[in-house]
Amino acid sequence: MFGYAVKRLLQSLFTLFIVVSLVFLLMRLLPVEGYFGDRFQKMSVGEVQASLRKMGLLDPWYLQLGRFYAGVARGDLGVSFIYRRDVPITKIIAPRIPYSAGFGLVAIAIAMTAGLAMGVGMARNKGKLQDRAGTVYIVFVNAVPLAVYLLFVQLYGSSLLHLPILFDKYNIASWILPAVSMSLNGIAFYAMWIRRYMVDELNKDYIKLARAKGLPNRTVMVRHVMRNAYVPMAQYLPAAILATIGGSIYIESLYSIPGMGGLLVDVIQRQDNAMVQALVLIFSSVGIVGLFLGDLLMALLDPRIKLAKGGGAR
Amino acid sequence: MTASPAPKAILEVRDLVIKFSLRGRLLSAVRGASLSLSEGETLAIVGESGSGKSVLTKSFIGMLDQNGRVDAGNILFEGADLATFRREEDWLPIRGKKIAMVFQDPMTSLNPLLTVGRQIREVIELHRGLVGKKAEIATVEMLDRVGIIDPEARADQYPHEYSGGMRQRAVIAMAMACRPRVLICDEPTTALDVTIQAQILGLIKALQRDFGFTTIYITHDLGVVANVADKVAVMYAGKIVEIGTTEDIFYDARHPYTWALLSSLPQLGVKGRPLYSISGTPPNLFKEIKGDAFAPRNPRALKIDFEREPPMFEVSPTHRAATWLLDPRAPRVDPPESIRAMRESLRGEII
Numbered sequence: 001m002f003g004y005a006v007k008r009l010l011q012s013l014f015t016l017f018i019v020v021s022l023v024f025l026l027m028r029l030l031p032v033e034g035y036f037g038d039r040f041q042k043m044s045v046g047e048v049q050a051s052l053r054k055m056g057l058l059d060p061w062y063l064q065l066g067r068f069y070a071g072v073a074r075g076d077l078g079v080s081f082i083y084r085r086d087v088p089i090t091k092i093i094a095p096r097i098p099y100s101a102g103f104g105l106v107a108i109a110i111a112m113t114a115g116l117a118m119g120v121g122m123a124r125n126k127g128k129l130q131d132r133a134g135t136v137y138i139v140f141v142n143a144v145p146l147a148v149y150l151l152f153v154q155l156y157g158s159s160l161l162h163l164p165i166l167f168d169k170y171n172i173a174s175w176i177l178p179a180v181s182m183s184l185n186g187i188a189f190y191a192m193w194i195r196r197y198m199v200d201e202l203n204k205d206y207i208k209l210a211r212a213k214g215l216p217n218r219t220v221m222v223r224h225v226m227r228n229a230y231v232p233m234a235q236y237l238p239a240a241i242l243a244t245i246g247g248s249i250y251i252e253s254l255y256s257i258p259g260m261g262g263l264l265v266d267v268i269q270r271q272d273n274a275m276v277q278a279l280v281l282i283f284s285s286v287g288i289v290g291l292f293l294g295d296l297l298m299a300l301l302d303p304r305i306k307l308a309k310g311g312g313a314r
Numbered sequence: 315m316t317a318s319p320a321p322k323a324i325l326e327v328r329d330l331v332i333k334f335s336l337r338g339r340l341l342s343a344v345r346g347a348s349l350s351l352s353e354g355e356t357l358a359i360v361g362e363s364g365s366g367k368s369v370l371t372k373s374f375i376g377m378l379d380q381n382g383r384v385d386a387g388n389i390l391f392e393g394a395d396l397a398t399f400r401r402e403e404d405w406l407p408i409r410g411k412k413i414a415m416v417f418q419d420p421m422t423s424l425n426p427l428l429t430v431g432r433q434i435r436e437v438i439e440l441h442r443g444l445v446g447k448k449a450e451i452a453t454v455e456m457l458d459r460v461g462i463i464d465p466e467a468r469a470d471q472y473p474h475e476y477s478g479g480m481r482q483r484a485v486i487a488m489a490m491a492c493r494p495r496v497l498i499c500d501e502p503t504t505a506l507d508v509t510i511q512a513q514i515l516g517l518i519k520a521l522q523r524d525f526g527f528t529t530i531y532i533t534h535d536l537g538v539v540a541n542v543a544d545k546v547a548v549m550y551a552g553k554i555v556e557i558g559t560t561e562d563i564f565y566d567a568r569h570p571y572t573w574a575l576l577s578s579l580p581q582l583g584v585k586g587r588p589l590y591s592i593s594g595t596p597p598n599l600f601k602e603i604k605g606d607a608f609a610p611r612n613p614r615a616l617k618i619d620f621e622r623e624p625p626m627f628e629v630s631p632t633h634r635a636a637t638w639l640l641d642p643r644a645p646r647v648d649p650p651e652s653i654r655a656m657r658e659s660l661r662g663e664i665i
Contacts, residue, residue, distance in 0.1 A: 205422035212377060212417070213437045213488060214410025217402055223436075228427055303472040304426060 004299055012292040016285055023280045024065055027273050034271035037082040077278035082270050089278045093260070097245055100252070100259035104244020106179045111186025118187065119194030120226065126199060134191055141188040147250060153181050154254060167255040178255045182248055197229035231301045238297060239290030246283055324528050325351040325374070325496055330387035330397065332369055332378065341599045343369040343382070345552035351528050358531040358539040360575065361549035364596055367532045371498045375413050376405040411441040414489035418501040420481035424473035430484045431469030434491055441492035456487040461517060479510035483517065490521060498530045503538065515542055536579050540564060548572050551597050551607035558633030565657055567649065568635040571608045577652045590652060606637065614647050
């Protein structure tokens with residue numbers, strides 16, 4: 001188990017290093033306007049060169065990369081050039097994360113409870129009304145563009161239920177619509193997968209044997225079917241939780257939530273190279289750490305993985 | 315059945331009919347099967363795939379698929395008629411406790427995420443009401459009993475750490491954990507290699523000797539039958555067409571289907587001749603079958619075989635067969651040459 005964890009950790013760190021370095025080096029190929037914004041028009045070539053030298057951008061690439069990693073190690077992601085000039089990036093991001101992550105976590109909690117309950121019900125009543133109704137919901141959520149149904153949620157949620165139409169951090173009621181909106185997709189996701197894994201499990205020989213042993217239906221369901229069906233689901237959980245940091249572009253702009261959603265798109269459009277770099281670092285670490293934790297969780301839950309030679313076999 | 319002092323019947327099946335509804339149509343998987351089992355006896359049910367042998371035994375523990383039901387007949391066991399059981403609560407005191415079952419494939423019969431010990435303890439806790447340390451001791455005892463070496467350590471291992479033969483032993487330990495009266499083995503050795511097969515059959519025999527339960531084997535393998543069974547029931551198209559002691563069936567088979575089945579044994583084929591196989595396919599069980607179900611595939615079929623269903627004729631007190639050939643008015647029809655040759659070669663020799 002320990003060996004497996006260390007091996008996966010090293011793999012993750014290596015992946016992260018490749019991704020971040022690649023992005024960093026690609027950023028160096030961008031036009032230098034990205035470091036000056038509007039000022040660039042009024043600057044002479046000499047001024048531009050002088051500023052670039054001052055920022056260390058004319059040094060060889062390996063020096064720049066080394067400085068960048070040294071900064072990261074100190075928790076310094078550099079300063080924004082355009083988005084909010086000369087403000088440390090960590091200061092720009094820090095106050096936004098709690099909003100995004102807060103909504104994301106609440107949405108996951110709603111999605112897990114409702115989605116798992118729904119999926120378990122669907123699997124137990126396979127082919128019957130509940131299963132079909134659930135399938136309709138899943139297909140609807142996946143097929144209709146979220147921009148459409150989320151607008152309806154906002155519209156009817158505010159007019160019929162009299163919930164606030166925009167987010168206001170001092171009004172708890174205004175949290176409801178965005179959190180619910182954010183969970184709709186997750187509910188469908190969890191319901192669909194838990195149903196699928198449970199139906200798989202129900203047809204397994206060991207479930208037949210568990211019944212033949214005389215275990216009551218309930219015990220078979222809880223101890224054998226549901227437990228086994230949750231295991232493959234657990235793999236995605238850490239990644240989903242960490243991904244909430246990124247926020248939801250659409251929902252955050254719909255309800256004017258000051259979160260992380262859309263920030264990356266924004267800074268790319270405005271060519272704020274330093275911000276892009278920092279955000280890519282954060283988002284890719286979050287993704288990679290999520291996968292790493294998911295694999296560890298699987299290894300904890302599924303005894304077969306501990307023995308798998310080569311680390312990745314499942 | 316009045317000869318020797320008949321031992322007490324433990325399980326009696328009378329005219330059992332089991333139907334399945336499949337896409338709005340009714341399929342008769344078992345069409346009136348009757349048999350009686352005495353305590354400590356070993357019965358083998360043989361027949362080709364789809365003959366209803368698994369379905370028949372599944373009905374003894376209420377494990378028919380959701381779309382199946384017992385349509386008529388009785389399954390008498392310890393003073394109750396299992397055929398009338400509908401609710402789960404009815405079955406709980408029987409299933410796994412009084413009548414246990416071992417399935418075909420030990421590789422997939424154990425839950426991969428729970429330790430073997432946990433899966434055995436589950437049965438012991440449920441049916442014997444033991445908890446904690448006592449249940450644990452009983453679990454280890456059971457593993458030891460089925461020949462698992464170092465049972466304490468093995469109990470804490472997961473199924474993937476067991477070999478195929480050991481897994482089947484563990485499954486048997488599970489089935490035996492609450493000392494059932496009847497053990498149903500659904501092709502227990504099909505998925506195992508030959509040397510392990512013999513070990514497992516030997517183990518079941520030894521356990522049967524010690525605990526005195528009744529065993530029902532479901533198998534295609536007539537070699538297994540000759541090895542372990544006291545009694546053989548031959549099933550075809552949802553009916554028991556011939557039933558008798560192992561000697562009756564191997565030395566004095568009367569039903570043309572039993573002949574055909576025995577002729578297709580590769581071990582008994584004649585050297586230099588192609589192996590025998592039964593031509594045609596089993597009848598469609600969605601339709602009402604007229605006459606003897608085997609008649610269309612039977613080269614020696616009589617005219618009446620296509621008209622009326624043969625009743626069970628008694629050959630001897632232990633031996634009965636459902637074929638018009640046993641009617642006093644029937645013409646004399648000899649079994650095929652291969653069967654006669656086989657009888658010659660079998661004289662004085664046990665397969």
